[in-house]
Amino acid sequence: MPRDKVSSRQKIIESAIDIAINQGPRTLTLDNxxxxxxxxxxxxxxxxxxxEALLEALMDNLMETAKGYENSVCEEHQNVLPINxxxxxxxxxxxxVDLDYARILLVAANENPALLTIFKNxxxxxxxxxxxxxxxxxxxxxxxxAIDGLSFQELLGVSPFSENERQTIRNKLLxxxxxxxxxxxxx
Amino acid sequence: MPRDKVSSRQKIIESAIDIAINQGPRTLTLDNxxxxxxxxxxxxxxxxxxxEALLEALMDNLMETAKGYENSVCEEHQNVLPINxxxxxxxxxxxxVDLDYARILLVAANENPALLTIFKNxxxxxxxxxxxxxxxxxxxxxxxxAIDGLSFQELLGVSPFSENERQTIRNKLLxxxxxxxxxxxxx
DNA sequence: CTTTAAAAACCGACCAGTTGGTTTGTAACT
DNA sequence: AGTTACAAACCAACTGGTCGGTTTTTAAAG
Numbered sequence: 050m051p052r053d054k055v056s057s058r059q060k061i062i063e064s065a066i067d068i069a070i071n072q073g074p075r076t077l078t079l080d081n082x083x084x085x086x087x088x089x090x091x092x093x094x095x096x097x098x099x100x101e102a103l104l105e106a107l108m109d110n111l112m113e114t115a116k117g118y119e120n121s122v123c124e125e126h127q128n129v130l131p132i133n134x135x136x137x138x139x140x141x142x143x144x145x146v147d148l149d150y151a152r153i154l155l156v157a158a159n160e161n162p163a164l165l166t167i168f169k170n171x172x173x174x175x176x177x178x179x180x181x182x183x184x185x186x187x188x189x190x191x192x193x194x195a196i197d198g199l200s201f202q203e204l205l206g207v208s209p210f211s212e213n214e215r216q217t218i219r220n221k222l223l224x225x226x227x228x229x230x231x232x233x234x235x236x
Numbered sequence: 237m238p239r240d241k242v243s244s245r246q247k248i249i250e251s252a253i254d255i256a257i258n259q260g261p262r263t264l265t266l267d268n269x270x271x272x273x274x275x276x277x278x279x280x281x282x283x284x285x286x287x288e289a290l291l292e293a294l295m296d297n298l299m300e301t302a303k304g305y306e307n308s309v310c311e312e313h314q315n316v317l318p319i320n321x322x323x324x325x326x327x328x329x330x331x332x333v334d335l336d337y338a339r340i341l342l343v344a345a346n347e348n349p350a351l352l353t354i355f356k357n358x359x360x361x362x363x364x365x366x367x368x369x370x371x372x373x374x375x376x377x378x379x380x381x382a383i384d385g386l387s388f389q390e391l392l393g394v395s396p397f398s399e400n401e402r403q404t405i406r407n408k409l410l411x412x413x414x415x416x417x418x419x420x421x422x423x
Numbered sequence: 424c425t426t427t428a429a430a431a432a433c434c435g436a437c438c439a440g441t442t443g444g445t446t447t448g449t450a451a452c453t
Numbered sequence: 454a455g456t457t458a459c460a461a462a463c464c465a466a467c468t469g470g471t472c473g474g475t476t477t478t479t480a481a482a483g
Binding site: 073074075154155158159160162165168169172173175176187190191192193194195196197198199201202205206207208209210218221222225 | 260261262341342345346347349352355356359360362363374377378379380381382383384385386388389392393394395396397405408409412
């Protein structure tokens with residue numbers, strides 16, 4: 050039996066994520082990853098032909114996790130404005146995988162900006178969705194940019210707010226989104 | 237006088253900025269800087285005892301430039317809300333030195349997060365200033381986070397908006413800030 | 424105005440460590 | 454026998470940083 054291809058690959062990815070989160074972007078090296086998951090570099094290279102391939106896998110992993118949370122939010126909160134859905138998703142991501150998870154974005158930005166294309170496309174799709182509702186477009190964009198600003202500040206480690214304050218801000222943004230109404234216009 | 241101490245140091249800094257902007261953070265190496273400004277590495281090391289010292293100088297340069305724009309805005313628009321002032325400053329920075337200038341932040345974040353402390357302190361001061369006016373605190377924070385989100389998206393190269401759209405957004409944010417009133421409450 | 428000597432600016436070779444990546448080997452499974 | 458899944462040794466390029474030496478500037482003395 051191939052010793053355990055799937056779980057080995059996954060173990061490498063998790064090791065890489067672990068490094069990206071708990072150490073800086075600069076320490077995400079192939080040697081480090083190999084050591085962190087108790088493998089030789091040759092082993093790692095067997096699963097990912099080069100570093101870029103590994104980073105791609107990281108990005109995919111990140112996007113898929115996010116999409117998973119988005120889906121769960123969609124199920125619980127139906128017929129809700131896109132911006133509302135987005136804010137709730139962010140909240141959930143924040144609770145569960147911690148924003149540190151997004152540090153992978155920083156690694157990607159540093160290593161190979163092309164990797165961010167996947168992420169950018171995700172944002173573009175969301176803009177298109179917001180444009181479907183021209184009347185609430187701008188208000189939604191502002192709320193969206195605000196939550197992004199808050200996240201980015203935290204991501205770079207320059208947020209002047211405490212976690213408590215950030216929580217308050219997120220809640221207020223959410224309530225602002227809710228006061229924009231629901232999809233059908235009632236409320 | 238030594239050959240030209242001031243301008244040599246400045247030339248190194250400008251070379252480093254040039255690299256930080258036009259190439260990725262990873263290419264900001266001492267060798268690269270030296271080559272870019274037509275000097276030997278030894279020469280560079282003479283002006284900056286190590287890479288960190290150079291990066292510090294970059295951050296200082298960035299902060300001082302920003303402060304310069306803020307002052308010019310202060311002169312032209314007196315008695316205006318802090319958030320209003322901040323948005324106008326951002327606009328001016330954007331026009332003149334381009335947001336690419338802020339790419340230095342990314343380099344710093346990647347290389348030595350401690351360097352961001354200066355930047356973080358600047359943000360903290362602004363929060364304190366906003367808190368002086370509790371009635372408009374939250375609205376100001378939202379506008380601020382929004383412009384930050386817009387900038388950060390652009391910084392990472394993931395902005396789903398065109399430059400035209402971003403301009404529209406910035407203008408709208410500014411007009412929202414203006415509708416918050418001026419410092420004295422009239423208007 | 425010279426001479427002189429210290430100080431500052433700068434060069435270029437070098438170093439140890441790290442990087443992404445390759446090659447070769449080998450044990451296990453099919 | 455052949456493929457899969459690794460391990461181990463290895464490599465060239467690059468990293469930040471050091472160091473001995475050379476040139477240029479400055480300032481003081483004659």
